[in-house]
Amino acid sequence: MVEIAARIEEELRLLRNRFSDAKYIEEGRWVHISDFELPEGWSMKHCDLVFQIRDGYPLTCPYGFYIPSGLTFNGVRPSGNAQDPAPQQPPHVGGTWAFFSGEPEQWSPGKDAATGTNLVTWVSTILRRLREGA
DSSP states (O other): HHHHHHHHHHHHHHHHHHHHTEEEEEETTTTEEEEOOTTBBBBBBEEEEEEOOOOOTTSOOOOOOETTOOOOOOTBOOOOSSSSSOSSSSSSSSSSSEEOOOOSSSSOSSSSSSBOHHHHHHHHHHHHHTOOOO
């Protein structure tokens, strides 16, 4: 367990190189990034982003992410693999959230946090998904 906690902390350091305000909520292993820049077409330029690090990490990849409820892409509310509002809201962050399901196409963590896939990879996957729109 200590080994996994150390791995997550290493990956959070890497994530904070790009998102300095990334917060980690140890209870439930939640990551909260404030001021996340959304791709063009979304109804806001920046928003909060929340995701959970699942049991079994890093061998088990992250799944799904949350953005604030009510956001639209080119005037269209998210559908398909998105639920707005999410049936289950992330704890500890307040507000109402939309949930986007999905996971990385490939997940292959390395021996250390800086090699292979990691939380930075996951956030890049989220960004690609948001570029696809609603």
